[in-house]
Amino acid sequence: xxxxxxxxxxxxxxxxxxxxSHKRIRSYIRTFRLQAVLIAIIAGFMGMQSLVNxxxxxxxxxxxxxxxxxxxxxxxxxxxxxxxxxDVVEKDFYLNIPILILMSCVLVVFSYFTLSGISALNExxxxxxxxxxxxxxxxxxxxxxxxxxxxxQIIGYLVMENGIFVTAxxxxxxxxxxxxxxxxxxxxxxVLIMGVMVVQINDKFDSININNLRNLRG
Amino acid sequence: MGLVLWIxxxxxxxxxxxxxxARTLHAISICVSLLMLVVAGxxxxxxxxxxxxxxxxxxxxxxxxxxxxxxxxxxxxIYFLTCVYAIGYLQNEVRHGxxxxxxxxxxxxxxxxxxFAMVLALTVSNIGILWVAIEATTLxxxxxxxxxxxxxxxxxxxxxxxxxxxxxxxxxxxIIFLHLSSVDVIQSGDALKWNVLLSxxxxxxxxxxxxAFLFIVVGFGTKAGLAPMHxxxxxxxxxxxxxxxxxxxxxxxxxxxxxIIRCLTIVNVNIGDSRYTSRILIGFGLLSxxxxxxxxxxxxxxxxxxxxxxxxxxxxxxxxxxxxxxxxIFAGLLHMMNHSLTKTMLxxxxxxxLQKYNAREISKISGLLKVLPVTGPIxxxxxxxxSGTPPFSIFGSEVNVFISIFDANHPWLGVMLILxxxxxxxxxxxxxxxxxFGDGDTVEMQAGEINLPGAVVMGILLIVIVVTxxxxxxxxxxxFIAAQHxxxxx
Numbered sequence: 001x002x003x004x005x006x007x008x009x010x011x012x013x014x015x016x017x018x019x020x021s022h023k024r025i026r027s028y029i030r031t032f033r034l035q036a037v038l039i040a041i042i043a044g045f046m047g048m049q050s051l052v053n054x055x056x057x058x059x060x061x062x063x064x065x066x067x068x069x070x071x072x073x074x075x076x077x078x079x080x081x082x083x084x085x086x087d088v089v090e091k092d093f094y095l096n097i098p099i100l101i102l103m104s105c106v107l108v109v110f111s112y113f114t115l116s117g118i119s120a121l122n123e124x125x126x127x128x129x130x131x132x133x134x135x136x137x138x139x140x141x142x143x144x145x146x147x148x149x150x151x152x153q154i155i156g157y158l159v160m161e162n163g164i165f166v167t168a169x170x171x172x173x174x175x176x177x178x179x180x181x182x183x184x185x186x187x188x189x190x191v192l193i194m195g196v197m198v199v200q201i202n203d204k205f206d207s208i209n210i211n212n213l214r215n216l217r218g
Numbered sequence: 219m220g221l222v223l224w225i226x227x228x229x230x231x232x233x234x235x236x237x238x239x240a241r242t243l244h245a246i247s248i249c250v251s252l253l254m255l256v257v258a259g260x261x262x263x264x265x266x267x268x269x270x271x272x273x274x275x276x277x278x279x280x281x282x283x284x285x286x287x288x289x290x291x292x293x294x295x296i297y298f299l300t301c302v303y304a305i306g307y308l309q310n311e312v313r314h315g316x317x318x319x320x321x322x323x324x325x326x327x328x329x330x331x332x333x334f335a336m337v338l339a340l341t342v343s344n345i346g347i348l349w350v351a352i353e354a355t356t357l358x359x360x361x362x363x364x365x366x367x368x369x370x371x372x373x374x375x376x377x378x379x380x381x382x383x384x385x386x387x388x389x390x391x392x393i394i395f396l397h398l399s400s401v402d403v404i405q406s407g408d409a410l411k412w413n414v415l416l417s418x419x420x421x422x423x424x425x426x427x428x429x430a431f432l433f434i435v436v437g438f439g440t441k442a443g444l445a446p447m448h449x450x451x452x453x454x455x456x457x458x459x460x461x462x463x464x465x466x467x468x469x470x471x472x473x474x475x476x477x478i479i480r481c482l483t484i485v486n487v488n489i490g491d492s493r494y495t496s497r498i499l500i501g502f503g504l505l506s507x508x509x510x511x512x513x514x515x516x517x518x519x520x521x522x523x524x525x526x527x528x529x530x531x532x533x534x535x536x537x538x539x540x541x542x543x544x545x546x547i548f549a550g551l552l553h554m555m556n557h558s559l560t561k562t563m564l565x566x567x568x569x570x571x572l573q574k575y576n577a578r579e580i581s582k583i584s585g586l587l588k589v590l591p592v593t594g595p596i597x598x599x600x601x602x603x604x605s606g607t608p609p610f611s612i613f614g615s616e617v618n619v620f621i622s623i624f625d626a627n628h629p630w631l632g633v634m635l636i637l638x639x640x641x642x643x644x645x646x647x648x649x650x651x652x653x654x655f656g657d658g659d660t661v662e663m664q665a666g667e668i669n670l671p672g673a674v675v676m677g678i679l680l681i682v683i684v685v686t687x688x689x690x691x692x693x694x695x696x697x698f699i700a701a702q703h704x705x706x707x708x
Contacts, residue, residue, distance in 0.1 A: 120398065120423045137391060141384065153380055160387050168394045172401050175394065176409045179346030183390070186353045190383055193360055197376055204369045213373040216453045218513065218522070 036070035136163030227334035281343035284700035306669030374457035389437025395430035419487035441474035445509035455525035460569025468558040492542035499540025506533025514645035549618030563679035611687035
């Protein structure tokens, strides 16, 4: 069982690094969906475990919500938003891709060294699942600041959120149920609002390049 | 009774959807805000007699004590006053064609959700739900910031939602670690409740808790406007409609600070010493004051000036709370109240100025005392108050902060802070000279107020900040002292 979870956490980390290497918005969305599927599987595994051990359905319900929300609805919303804005393929990152990937790897090493010092997290050996999940948060953050397009920032935010969810599930077997529900409601609202704003930005600035957003300074 | 605080705003959302005329919308808004104020008064009374107010519903999800009640009172009072002001403000906007009448409904709906989220954050016992509520305030107010729907306000709204969402996501990492530190100690039904965490604080896992606190301060600090995570604040506060700016500055920043204070107490009780949290909060606080001082000196836009002044005052509050002596905590809480009231008054008057002159630049405003006979003097006195001149209340709490700093044996810190506040005073004074004693070469303006109820609201605020600057009622003092004991962990 543990080996499957290890494998899944590594795969999830790989999808995050894959995302950093993409150039087109359509492939961002595809990779995000792949990552969401992996998270749903992780939640499914953990849910089965807690159903067998404690008889609670909470994590399985969360798993179902993830499938509905992150695998189906959010990618659909993103596609819709993307269809509404002008599609110009341009170089939309500040550094080239090999450097971005290299820096993502540095982030993984960084989170390994940060988390290996916390004894409550690691029983005897370093808990690599949490390290992988935590790296996904950092890579999502890094992705946000490395892209110039507004949609890239939304995806980065969602990847961070994915990483946070998996960190929670690996380190504490999930947050209290009611909190998780609240987080999902907030997340879907955030994506809706950001989507509307991207369309508005496209109308007002004629592109979704956030480098144009620099009127307010000082 | 306390649950009315949750139900009333949600009911108002529904009512505002059915209301047909602008007048009905305004009436609902006044009724709801007045109701909230009355219920908050009731809660204050209950907390002062019993110490805590809670209901068994949903495993004691609703829980308030003196600390939350102080901030709850600030929220409801300022919300009520801005609602009165907003009627005149919105009518002017509609008359000038800045917004269509149909957008009023959207405005009020978002405002009620904003209010609900803020009140939820203050009255809930679960830190996870508190997180959800604070994130919801961002989402509800993002469109309010971008309400004018021009490129500048859109830019501000985008920065606001992205920076605050990421900041808040970082907090969530902290809350996960907070949860992790308590997993072995607290049963799953009581997980993440601040009252349970506090009573079990000694048994929590210390290294994890320290780690968690860093994330929580950075995340909620983003929302509270602490430098260097403050970058959304000047944009959002200057681009939002003035009643919303007043709410963001006077109310929202406090709610985020409240969340930091809750976690701070748990961490300090656990470690048994406040040095760790002191270093973090004093660092962020001092950096905020420095940043504000630099930007206030070179500011060309009066609403941005006020926004930077909010960063300054949140910095002072963080510093005072971080110092963690009884006096500094008392002063910090008092400063929170004083700053909220004064800053609300200033943002409301800046709304009148903006509507009258139709300009944001300090250089385009002159002869204000003549053109706006009520707003002008209030704005002048407000600027004096916010820069810490007696007899206004901010002077009182700032003096208390200084005394506590020197008492706690940090002379260099006190000297540095005094110098920075002097710089800020100079910056604001320079602005004042330009606005009030300009040579008046602008186009001739017709003198006269444009929002009379609004002017009355500002007058009330002015009286309050003068009176509390001289005399603090005993009841209020007792409430602050009770909150101070809670923060100290006792």
